[in-house]
Amino acid sequence: MKYYLIAGERSGDFHAASLMQELRQQDPEAEFRFWGGDLMQAEGGEMVRHYQEMAIMGFWEAATSVLKFRGYLKQAQRDLLAWQPDVVILVDYAGFNMRVAKFAKEAGLKVFYYISPKIWAWNQGRVHQVKKVVDRMFVILPFEQEFYQRFDYKVDYIGNPIADTVGEHQKADDFYQRNHLDPERPIIAVLPGSRKQEIEEMLYEMLAILPPFLNYQFIVAGVDNLERNYYAHFERNNVRVLFDQTYDLLAHATAALVTSGTATLETALFRVPQVVCYRTSAVSYAIGKAVIKVPFISLVNLIAGKEVVKELIQGDFNSRNLVIELKKITADEDFIAKQKAGYAEIWQKLGQQKSSKKAAALMVGYLREPKTA
Structure with missing residues (x-):
């Protein structure tokens, strides 16, 4: 046919x-x-x-x-x-x-x-x-x-095909060695999206919070549909960009900053504590706010039917709030445990x-x- x-x-x-x-x-x-x-x-x-x-x-x-x-x-x-x-x-x-x-x-x-x-x-x-x-x-x-x-x-x-794919993923033992990463410093995964316009809105803000987190290495998930040199100006001593390794990155990450979309669910299914981020133009946001009928923007919270992950949207998406929320998901054990319990409920709802x-x-x-x- x-x-x-x-x-x-x-x-x-x-x-x-x-x-x-x-x-x-x-x-x-x-x-x-x-x-x-x-x-x-x-x-x-x-x-x-x-x-x-x-x-x-x-x-x-x-x-x-x-x-x-x-x-x-x-x-x-x-x-x-x-x-x-x-x-x-x-x-x-x-x-x-x-x-x-x-x-x-x-x-x-x-x-x-x-x-x-x-x-x-x-x-x-x-x-x-x-x-x-x-x-x-x-x-x-x-x-x-x-x-x-x-x-x-x-x-x-x-x-859900994402649950199937994540469930079948085999963690790569040579991830640190293959990518020349520091095995002694935990990873904060940064997933800024897959469209150039989206990345430009998100990534500068996501990487504006490095000083309080110098004990971590920030790894950006680059996408192959953009030129690799596009990401070059984001890289610095504490920031690396890796391509086509998002699942391996999440499998090794301690925490994540994630642009709203499918990646929020992938991050949850890898049981990585996350902060969900989203910003668009003022006009688009005003229109969206007027017509959207659901209480959350992330698939994680929508599937759970409650707030499992913090959503920083539009004006709330700023470096001050990012620092506050990232500290919670890297240092507050009770907060981390509560978020992971919410992830377990989502796994149960989706299954494989x-x-x-x-x-x-x-x-x-x-x-x-x-x-x-």
């Missing part, structure tokens, strides 16, 4: 690549065409456009890129009609993918959504549009199943279910179901 996938971000590339691998196990004749990244490309098929060209952060930034997105949308529409896939599989990235879903459905194509758009966070009324244009929804957060049930929409909860394999089996099964008149 022919599978057309669209992932507009780095995390979507990761999840979609795992799904493609499992789809090929279920369907050896699988053909792939996609919008995504290097990980998807490694699984085979033909890439239409790389997600790096589509990475925009914030409501205002997205609004000012309307013409560019409109051009991408028209390209996707033409390409879908020309290729005529058996199914369109959309991976998160709601602003673009919901428009693709509407077009694909009207064109008579089957539409699956893998990793729900975060409509539970803002504009929950969009669930009615989802019901109209998405044939099957596959969700990875336990509370999403409950959310959709409130609107009488049946979805498939397939477990081999989600990509489960999703692929369900998708192929649905596609092979006999059509009813």
